Amino acid sequence: MDNIERLKAMAQRAVDSRREWLISASTTVLNRPESGFREVETSRLVSDRFSELRIPHQKGIAITGLKGRLEGTYPGPTVAILCELDALPAPGHPHADPDTGVAHACGHHTQVGVLLGAAVALTNSDVLCELSGNIVLMAVPAEEFVNIEDRWNLYQEGKIGLFSGKQEFIRLGAFDDSDIAIMSHTFASSSDGKFALGGTSNAHVGKYVRFEGKASHAGSAPHYGVNALQAAMVGLNALNSQRETLREQDVIRMHGILIAGGTSVNAVPDDVRYEGRVRARTFEAIQETSEKMDRCLRAGALALGAAVRIVTVPGYMPIINNPLLMETFKQNAIQLVRENGVVHYSDVRNEGGSTDMGDLSQIIPSIHPYTGGATGTGHGNDYLIMDYDQAVIKPAKAIAMSVIDLLSEGAAGATEIITNNSPPMTKETYLAFQQGRLTDHLYDCRTGI
Numbered sequence: 001m002d003n004i005e006r007l008k009a010m011a012q013r014a015v016d017s018r019r020e021w022l023i024s025a026s027t028t029v030l031n032r033p034e035s036g037f038r039e040v041e042t043s044r045l046v047s048d049r050f051s052e053l054r055i056p057h058q059k060g061i062a063i064t065g066l067k068g069r070l071e072g073t074y075p076g077p078t079v080a081i082l083c084e085l086d087a088l089p090a091p092g093h094p095h096a097d098p099d100t101g102v103a104h105a106c107g108h109h110t111q112v113g114v115l116l117g118a119a120v121a122l123t124n125s126d127v128l129c130e131l132s133g134n135i136v137l138m139a140v141p142a143e144e145f146v147n148i149e150d151r152w153n154l155y156q157e158g159k160i161g162l163f164s165g166k167q168e169f170i171r172l173g174a175f176d177d178s179d180i181a182i183m184s185h186t187f188a189s190s191s192d193g194k195f196a197l198g199g200t201s202n203a204h205v206g207k208y209v210r211f212e213g214k215a216s217h218a219g220s221a222p223h224y225g226v227n228a229l230q231a232a233m234v235g236l237n238a239l240n241s242q243r244e245t246l247r248e249q250d251v252i253r254m255h256g257i258l259i260a261g262g263t264s265v266n267a268v269p270d271d272v273r274y275e276g277r278v279r280a281r282t283f284e285a286i287q288e289t290s291e292k293m294d295r296c297l298r299a300g301a302l303a304l305g306a307a308v309r310i311v312t313v314p315g316y317m318p319i320i321n322n323p324l325l326m327e328t329f330k331q332n333a334i335q336l337v338r339e340n341g342v343v344h345y346s347d348v349r350n351e352g353g354s355t356d357m358g359d360l361s362q363i364i365p366s367i368h369p370y371t372g373g374a375t376g377t378g379h380g381n382d383y384l385i386m387d388y389d390q391a392v393i394k395p396a397k398a399i400a401m402s403v404i405d406l407l408s409e410g411a412a413g414a415t416e417i418i419t420n421n422s423p424p425m426t427k428e429t430y431l432a433f434q435q436g437r438l439t440d441h442l443y444d445c446r447t448g449i
C-alpha cells in the first residue's frame with residue numbers, strides 16, 4: 001500500500017470509529033431545525049463538537065457561522081470544507097419545528113455530520129502530520145434563499161451586507177485564505193447512483209415587493225379604498241402572461257409567494273407583500289426577466305392606483321464544478337461505492353435550482369457533488385434521509401480522502417488545481433457585481449392619499 005492509500009485507510013477508520021457520534025450530530029440538528037442566520041443552536045452544536053475535537057475555531061461569522069482551522073505540518077495551500085447550517089420553511093414536514101414551521105427538507109443537517117466526519121479524519125495526527133497546507137472547516141448559515149423580508153431587515157440594521165451565508169463569508173473575508181472549496185449535498189434518486197457529480201445551477205435574484213393601497217370599509221366604503229391585493233393579483237397575472245416569451249434554453253423560473261395578503265376581511269387590504277424569484281442560466285436572461293417582472297408588478301399598481309416598492313436583492317451565481325477537483329473526488333467516491341455507484345453529469349446539465357456555492361465557485365476552484373441517502377422531493381414534506389451511512393459517513397470519507405490527495409506529497413494535487421484554474425471573478429469584482437445588483441424602487445400611482 002502506498003503512502004497516500006495508507007493515509008486514506010487511516011482516515012476511513014477514524015470516520016468509522018465515530019460513526020454513531022457523527023450520525024447523532026446530524027439527527028440532533030434534524031430535530032432542532034433553524035432558519036437562515038438564526039441557526040443559534042445548530043451553531044452551538046458545531047462549536048461544541050469542534051471543541052471536543054480540540055479544533056480552534058472562530059464563531060459568529062455572518063451571525064451564526066463558524067470557521068475551524070487545522071494546520072498541516074508543512075506549508076501549502078488551504079482547502080475549505082463546507083457545511084450548510086440552515087433549514088427552510090416547511091411546516092408540513094414530519095420533522096418541522098412546531099413553533100417556527102422550519103424543517104430540514106433539504107437535508108442540510110447531514111452536512112453537519114459530513115463536516116465533522118471529515119474533521120475527525122483529518123485531525124487524526126498521523127494523517128495531519130503528512131499534509132502540506134491547511135484545512136478550514138466552514139459551518140455556513142443561510143443557504144436557502146428565503147425569508148427575504150427578514151434578511152432585508154437584517155441588511156437595513158447593518159447586520160448583513162449580502163443575503164446568504166456564503167455570500168457573507170466571501171464579503172467578510174472568511175474565504176480569503178482558502179484556495180479550494182469542497183462540500184457535498186444530499187439528493188434523492190434511486191436510479192442515479194450513490195454519488196452524482198458535475199452539472200451546473202441557475203443564477204438568480206430575489207424580490208421583496210410591497211404593494212401599498214388605502215384601507216377602508218370593505219362593505220360600506222370600498223370606493224374610498226385602494227386595494228393592494230387586487231393590485232398584486234393584476235401584477236401576478238401580467239407576470240404569467242409573460243411566460244410564453246421565455247426561451248427554454250435560458251432555464252428561466254419566475255416564481256414567488258404572497259407573504260402578506262391583507263389583515264382584515266372587512267377592510268380593503270392596504271399592505272400586501274410578495275416574495276419573488278427570477279432564476280436563469282445567464283445573467284443576461286435574469287436581467288431581462290427581472291425587468292419583465294418589475295414591469296408587470298408596476299402594471300398592477302398602475303391599474304389600481306396603488307404604489308409598489310420593489311427591492312431586488314442579489315442572488316446566486318451558476319456553479320462551476322472544477323474538473324480536476326471533481327475527478328479527485330470521483331476517484332475516491334468510486335473507491336467507496338464502486339464505478340457504477342457514481343454518476344457524472346455533463347457540465348451544462350442544469351435542473352433549475354441554485355446554490356450560493358455557485359458564488360464561491362466563481363472565485364476559487366470548488367465542487368458541489370451530491371450524495372444519496374435521501375428519499376422524496378427536495379424541499380417537499382416527504383424529503384427524508386433514510387440512509388445515514390450514504391448521507392453522512394461516505395461523503396465525509398470521500399471529502400477527507402480527497403483532501404489527502406490534494407495536500408499529501410507536498411500538496412502537488414492542490415497546486416495543480418490552483419495553477420490550472422482561471423476563475424471568472426476576484427473577490428473584489430464579485431462584490432462589486434453583487435452590490436450593483438441591489439436596487440430599491442418605489443412606483444407610486446396613488447393620487448390624493
Ligand SMILES: [Zn+2]
Nearest residue numbers: 105106144379
Ligand atoms: Zn434547498
Ligand SMILES: [Zn+2]
Nearest residue numbers: 106108143185
Ligand atoms: Zn440544500
